[in-house]
Amino acid sequence: MTMRTSSRMRIVAASLLLGVLAGCSSAPQPGQGSGMVSKPAIRPMQDGAPTHIVDVSTIPDAIPVPHTGRYKATPYKVLGKYYTPMQDGSSYRETGPASWYGTKFHGQLTANGEDYDLYGMTAAHKTLPLPTYVRVTNLENKRTVIVRVNDRGPFYSDRIIDLSYAAAKKLGFAEKGTAQVLVEGIDPVAWQQQNNPGYLVKKNPPIENLASAPGQQMFLQVGAFSSSQAAEQLRVRLQNALNTTVFVTPVQQPTGTFHRVRLGPVASHDEAQKLIEALRVANLGNATLVTSN
Template sequence: MQKSKLLKNYQKTLIQKSLVVSCVGVLFSACSMAPISAPTVYYPERDFKSVKHNNTSLKGTMKPYTINGKTYYPTVVEVGETADGIASWYGPGFHGKKTSNGETYDQHAYTAAHKTLPMNTIVKVTNLKNHRQTTVRINDRGPFVAGRIIDLSNMAARDIDMIQSGTAPVRLEVIGFGTSASSGSVHTNSNLGSSGEIADSGHIFQGGSFMVQIGAFRNKSGAELIASRYKNYNSYTSTIQTSAKDGLHRVFLKGFRSEQEARDFVDSGSFPGAFIVRE
């Protein structure tokens, strides 16, 4: 009788332990089978976060300033403007310090310093020696060295392979306008001289088709998901373009009748991180 009772207790204990192990197994299995969330937009929102511009932001980013006795006049530009010059880069010595627009400099972000471009202008930089390209957002002033047109972050400089040389001949092309979380944007038109300084009134870029980039993904499935979701968004259609250089799959909305319409769309805030590009 005693043995039978002990045997029943032993069996009961085994069953309880088995149930615990099974429950734990189910929990881990449930975790491993959790649905995969939609891929994250590659571009960090802190670099491309759209807000509506106003007179305060215009005044704050476009005031003339003087360095070493020379006065610089920030010059408004438009998509498509280009300028050639020598690029340099800055990194560890400035990491964590404040930039000219009040942000904290991050050498690992895709940002740059320019003497006259409006803050938050998005610029494509091409190394004319090796044709490598990178895209940066202007968030600082400089470089204040004769003959230099732009100071790239460490990350951007690595993209175009100019860390060792320190400088490189580059071509800058304005491809869009974004804003940071701490400063406003400038969405006005003028022109940029070949030196990158203020230019005489003359050619102002006209025409061209404009698109708005709403995301960039490492995985093509992520781009396809977003493109499908916004295939027909209001009067606009989505399209995907894959870069041979960095392998990113970029999603654009197209069908804007003018640059101003595209800018108004970005300013609406419908897609945080969106910015304008020219087809």
């Protein structure tokens, strides 16, 4: 497959960029991948699919959440070519070929400094800011996934994006190797407002500025899934990692039923901030402070 040639080019790129670009793709966000990336004892010489195959239909898409830190969008040089990343990828839209990368880069650092998980819903792109959420549609079968761009590449051939193995598998082209896709940027704030009733954050205000009205309780929402099974999987992971109540609530929307995964109620902003930090340390993604009657 052509992706293997690109994989070799990434190794060269990594050495040029002092290891920052080793490989190509999120530390898992809510429901993404295994949540625990273990580096293989011996790195494979050739890239490919894992020998232990899981049912990727049980792996939820990435959940677009507003980024609270600085985006990585500084110019860089790879293989003698300069790249200038966009400052905002929410309106990005492009059609072109896509490929994927797997075992050779599993556990290796991405350009965002995270461990690549071949079962995570992530991707590599040359110029989108890191991180960016995008919707990828396989134009050959109309399957769609949402992934989190956290890596740089592909730097060889005409491909516009490299996906994780799991994302390619869900899109139905992992065995084929490449596919024509449509890549569309997502505004996480707009996505959350559309899919999560009670969503309060407009543009990442400090958590102290979010107040509940009399008679309301505060919760931390970690994800919203169309799949009840995916929501329950995340609930179990959170319950095992954190000493707090975690629950799933189905919510009917015009586009279908979403299953919200929430923590709480939380008694104060300080408690919410501690839980958000615990989620980050446990590599379980971000949470949004919401209120409910």
